[in-house]
Amino acid sequence: MTQTRFFSDCTLASMKKGVPDYGLVSDAAFAVRNGRIIWAGELAHRPPETRHATAERLGGRLVTPALIDCHTHLVFGGNRAREFEQRLRGASYEEIARSGGGIVSTVTATRTATFDALVEQSLRRLDALLREGVAVVEIKSGYGLTIEDEMRMLRVARHLETLRPVKIMTTWLAAHAIPVEYAGRPDAYIDEIAVPGLGQAAAEGLVDAVDGFCENIAFTPAQIERVFKAASSLGLPVKLHAEQLSDQKGALLAARYSALSADHLEYLADTDVEAFAAAGTVAVLLPGAFYTLKETRLPPIDALRHHGVDIAIATDCNPGSSPISSILTAMNMACTEFTLTPEEALAGATRCAARALGLAGEYGEIAVGARAELAVWDAGHPSELSYWMGGSPLYKRLSHGIST
Ligand code: NIG
Ligand code: FE
Numbered sequence: 425m426t427q428t429r430f431f432s433d434c435t436l437a438s439m440k441k442g443v444p445d446y447g448l449v450s451d452a453a454f455a456v457r458n459g460r461i462i463w464a465g466e467l468a469h470r471p472p473e474t475r476h477a478t479a480e481r482l483g484g485r486l487v488t489p490a491l492i493d494c495h496t497h498l499v500f501g502g503n504r505a506r507e508f509e510q511r512l513r514g515a516s517y518e519e520i521a522r523s524g525g526g527i528v529s530t531v532t533a534t535r536t537a538t539f540d541a542l543v544e545q546s547l548r549r550l551d552a553l554l555r556e557g558v559a560v561v562e563i564k565s566g567y568g569l570t571i572e573d574e575m576r577m578l579r580v581a582r583h584l585e586t587l588r589p590v591k592i593m594t595t596w597l598a599a600h601a602i603p604v605e606y607a608g609r610p611d612a613y614i615d616e617i618a619v620p621g622l623g624q625a626a627a628e629g630l631v632d633a634v635d636g637f638c639e640n641i642a643f644t645p646a647q648i649e650r651v652f653k654a655a656s657s658l659g660l661p662v663k664l665h666a667e668q669l670s671d672q673k674g675a676l677l678a679a680r681y682s683a684l685s686a687d688h689l690e691y692l693a694d695t696d697v698e699a700f701a702a703a704g705t706v707a708v709l710l711p712g713a714f715y716t717l718k719e720t721r722l723p724p725i726d727a728l729r730h731h732g733v734d735i736a737i738a739t740d741c742n743p744g745s746s747p748i749s750s751i752l753t754a755m756n757m758a759c760t761e762f763t764l765t766p767e768e769a770l771a772g773a774t775r776c777a778a779r780a781l782g783l784a785g786e787y788g789e790i791a792v793g794a795r796a797e798l799a800v801w802d803a804g805h806p807s808e809l810s811y812w813m814g815g816s817p818l819y820k821r822l823s824h825g826i827s828t
Contacts, residue, residue, distance in 0.1 A: 426457070426458060427457070427477070427478065428477035429456045429478050429480070429825050430454075430455050430456075430478065430480070431454050431455075432453035432467050432480075432481055432482070433481040433482050434452050434483075434485055434487045435448060435452055436448070436449040436454065436464060436790055437770070437806040438789060438791065439488065439489055439771055439775050439788065441775060445767075446767055447790070448806070449466060451466055451467050452464070452466060452467060452487070453465070453466075454487070455471075455477060456796040456825030457825075459795060459824035460794065460795060460796055461792055461793065461795075461825075485801060485819055486803045486804065486808075487798055487801075488557075488774065488790070488799050488809070489787065489789055489790055489798060489799070490557055490558065490560070490821055490822075491558045491777075491799060492778055492788055493558050493560070493561045493739050494560075494736050494778075494781050495564075495685075495687050495736075495739070496561055496563055496738065497742035497743075499563055499567075499577050499584075500534050500546075500742065501533035501534040501536065501537035501541070502530060502534075503743045504525075504529065507520055507526070507529070517745060518641055521601075521641050527566070527600060528601055530742075530743050534567035534573065535570075535573050539579070539580060543580055543583055546580060549741055552750060553739075553741075554589075554821070554828075555818060557801070557821055559787065559823060560593065560778070560783065561590060562592075562593040562594075562633075562781055563581040563592055563595070564595040564596075564597040564635055565578050565596055565597050565600075566597035566598065566600030568598075569600070569617065570617065571624060574596070574625065575621070575628065578630040582630065589821075591797075593632045593783075595632065595633045595634065595635045596625055596630075596634045596655075597635040597637070598651075599614060599637060600642065601637065610647060614651065618651050622658065622660075623658065632661075632782075633684060633781070634654075634660050635662070635663045635664060636648040636662075636664055636665065637665040638666050638674030638677065639669055639674075640670055641669070642665075644672070645672060645673060649677060652681045661683070661782055663678070663687060663708075664683055665688055666686040666687065666688060666692070667690060668688035668690060671691040671693055675705075676700065678703075678705055682705070684782055685736065685780040686700065686705055686706075687708035687710060688709075689707055689723040689724070690719055690721045692707075693724070697727040697728060697730075705733075706733070706776055707735050708735075708737075708780050709723055709725075709735060709772070710737075710746060710754075711754055711757035712740050712745075712746035713740045713745040714757075715757055716745050716747070716748075722763075725764070734775075734779055735764070735772050736780045737751075737764070738754060739751055739753075740754075751773050752810070752812070752813075752816065753813060755773055755810040756811070756812075758772060758810070759810050767807075770810065774787075774788040774789065775788040775789050795824070797822070797823060799818060800818075800819045800820050800821070801817045801819055802817045802818075803817045
């Protein structure tokens, strides 16, 4: 597409870093060429070279960068509604995991599902996100736990991108849980599956980033570090599920490897935030898991703010701790549970989420040169995006500057 397209009669929330009040511009317009934003601003300042472009009026609607869900486990088989019942009767997430339920039960359901069945189930969750203006979704492996089953999950994830107008970022999360065949032998699992499988998956082009679950019910920092070393030798960025249920100092390990993000962080010590901040690692907060697990300990939000750490928000869509396929609900929860402002929540699902995926400057901001991945909302002000619960105020999405 070499033609310039021009959009007017809208309010823009650019979400550019350092620009106050959402970067709001009223009586705004923008121009798109070759799938990129070439100009955005007040209509009155429209550059002369856009005068002959095809124009579309947006009826006074709000335009934001398309949303980004930067942490999901969206590809999985079955569900864990029965476990939800058990938890409501008093069993804890950790107890269920230790008694063979939890992640390991989803592993069985994922291994036995056909490729097509995984695609079909995952598409339902993906479509729910797309209906809320999402254009980029990160999807992790972690329910296969053999080399072949982990790779198959990422092939499903990649396949979704061929079926819908969405960018999928794939993450190798073999170090998610210890499968029954390796019970009591986590080191062997790391050395025989998580590390060599990463090399194979990367060779097939299936890996954008590498993740692990650093927790007392999963892997130690030393075990995760072996996976991180393998990632570094392949030139792949890392991220980490850190300090979700206890303080394992995983975030500090992530920082030492210049991780793109450390995620969850309820048990991150205030005193560790400075070292974490120095690495430029994004804090990905997952209020859906906090809510579902009835967690009471909050991530150190004030310390993160104080040290200027970028905070992203994601659904953590997964069958156990966060059965949520709604980024707008996650934003709402981030405000109500984590005291984020609606502006911080929107930055968390746009600009900061892009950084958590290594996509800064390309996605998550309305800026000259960025991709024209935008969401047009039936909303008067961007605070509404975190305010409503249920229903989506999305009017339409623009992908490569074209309506989807
Ligand atoms: O992000 N923490 C580990 N992984 C997921 C939970 C996965 C599951 O319970 O199936 C999470 O919360
Ligand atoms: Fe997760």
